[in-house]
Amino acid sequence: MNRKQRSLTAVPKKIIVTLVLILTLQITWNHYLPSFPAKIEHLTTPPQLELLQILSLGDNIVGSKLLMLWLQAFDSQSGQFLSYRQFDYDTLRIWLKRILQLDPKSQYPLLAASHFYSMVNDTTKKKQMLNFVYKQFFIDPDNRWQWLAHASLIAKHRLKDLPLALKYAQAIAAHSSENMPFWAKEMQIFILEDMGELEQVRLIVGGMFANGQITELNEIKYFNEKLENLENLEKQLGRVIK
């Protein structure tokens, strides 16, 4: 206790009683006060990028990260969980775009778009998110290919939209680099095979052999077998048609 302070007995009892009573009243008041009705807020259109940059006080990365965590937690409001169907996906897409513009090296908004928001039980909204990933891919293909690869898988397996999956896979193949794994570059082959486009598969695989893109022994063996199988399949199909 501070030596400069006087003893507790120096405080008039009326003040102590008032203090205790008022504190009890405050706690009771707040405990029994009816809680405010939970009001669900909807996403509003984000401000312009320039305004967000000014509000970030010159630290765009921190601004981007704070906005991303806020957006991620937006589906949980007042103890309730909103389904993604309740979100306006046009606005959501602009928010994600702004966050990426603030910090272009961040992968988080693309993960959220391709893994979370694309899980919505609404085909149009799902496609909106996949399309967002597709458009953002072209800005930095080297670092964003994995999200488009995932978008391609969603289009193929969940949407059953093979042309859309092929469009994404072809974008990856067209912008492939040494950093990308082979499976990402070769995704289009398997999608084309599923679509029955055997001639195109043969052309692409042949082209990859010719360009020296396939170098590993196991891969060479695998694709040789695939080409043989395709030729056999084509012959069988030819016989059936004749």
Place this chain on the structure above:
Amino acid sequence: MIKQIITLATLVIIEALHTRFFMIIFAFLLTGFGIVSFVGQIAIIETVAYQSSLLAAFLRLSAIYIISLFVIVSMVNEFNNNAIHLWLSLPMKRATYLIGKFSGFMLIACIIAILFGLSLFILVPYSQAGLWTFSLFCELLIIAALSLLCVFTFHNTIQALSAVIAFYILARSIYSIQLVAQNLLNSSQSWSDYFIAKFIYLLSIILPNLEQFTQSDWLTYYSGEIIDLLQITAQTIIYVILLISMSMFDLYRKNL
């Protein structure tokens, strides 16, 4: 002169110890670690990047807040209890008094930067955390010098602190404001827009570009280089000397 400066600087440190200044520093550090663990729970990927950038932003703002408040309150007390009159009645130059005081605040800034910087060493590579720590120290030096100037100008805690906050926000965002102004005003032909554009340009060359200081990019993407260090050092030396000269000008003109 040197002895007088050392004495004044030591007194500032003693004042910090007496006012439990370092308890607040540790409270900020604890809160920072709370933020780190909270962010670690909610971030799904890039966890370390999120933790380090948000912790750094929190610590940076806390450091700015606490150093400016300490300098302003300490100097306002000096005016209110007439200690400044006592010091200046001694055979001591006004410049010595100012430099002695500023040296004390510089030591406080150094301690804050080291303590806050150390907390980042557990999250990011030493070189980047070291660069961030040095940069924070430079930023704190500018703010301490500015706070000193504001106290000599206003003699009032609220006015001085408001001026420091306004300066800091402007210096941190002047580059973004300039970009907006360039986009919007360059296309306009009116005189008022021309005047605003020139005024913003004038501000941008007068203010230090604090956007280059303590960048989150260093901690998130490890992009800090030696050139950043040189630029920050040069800008700090220039600006601190400018602010101290302005304070001296003000102090010498005061009828104390």
